[in-house]
Amino acid sequence: MSVKYGILTLLFQEKHHGYELKIELDTLLGIKGKINPGQIYTTLDRLIRDELVTSPGMDNQERKMFELTSKGKVELEKWLLEPVPYHTTKEDFFFKWSCARRIHFEQEKKMIEQQKAMIIKEVMELTKLKTEWLIQGDENRYFLITGTLLHLEADLNWMNLVENRMQ
Incomplete structure (x- = not known):
């Protein structure tokens, strides 16, 4: 399970603020309340640093918004096509497959x-x-x-x- 790729998946569809990402990621993973909000923001900072995500500003409630960059889209699609080694778990592939279905991944x-x-x-x-x-x-x-x-x-x-x- 990867918070990084879960966030990229969610931002593929639309802009989100941090708390929305946490709620949606919990839903995507099917493990309500397990993701620490701090983990979301730390991951977002790294994604911005790596130019996979950008922050276009605040929404009308003064919450910082995040969106996927074209480089982030390429990274997500590359990850979706990498087979998951068996020594990890089927749940890793199921998570990846769930991400692909969420964004209607053509491949x-x-x-x-x-x-x-x-x-x-x-x-x-x-x-x-x-x-x-x-x-x-x-x-x-x-x-x-x-x-x-x-x-x-x-x-x-x-x-x-x-x-x-x-x-």
């Missing part, structure tokens, strides 16, 4: 295809290891790999379901 299908390709590659490598460990009689590693493969299979099934709904 959502490509994003899912790339993630699936990475998982399939991992499945092939782990299947080879599983066979080697079975031959060597290492049951502990065999069952560990088997469990990981079952998780990967479930992730692939979920992605296929999503992909089928997109068509």
Whole structure:
């Protein structure tokens, strides 16, 4: 989960002030009240420093507004297309996918295809290891790999379901 990319996603659609970003980010992540407001403002400062976000001024209630720059849009789209390594969690990809859907990302299908390709590659490598460990009689590693493969299979099934709904 990345506060940085969550903020970029929200600013992709429209300008926001800090508290709006906090509320919307909590909703996007599905973890109401977990994001510290200080974390939002610290991240915004870094995003401004990196020229991914700018502040066009205040709204009519004297709240500082933030908006996405073109460089920020490029950064967000680049991040959306990077597959999430399996050793993190499916929730990382789900967060990224939720961000893509929120902004109606035109390359959502490509994003899912790339993630699936990475998982399939991992499945092939782990299947080879599983066979080697079975031959060597290492049951502990065999069952560990088997469990990981079952998780990967479930992730692939979920992605296929999503992909089928997109068509």
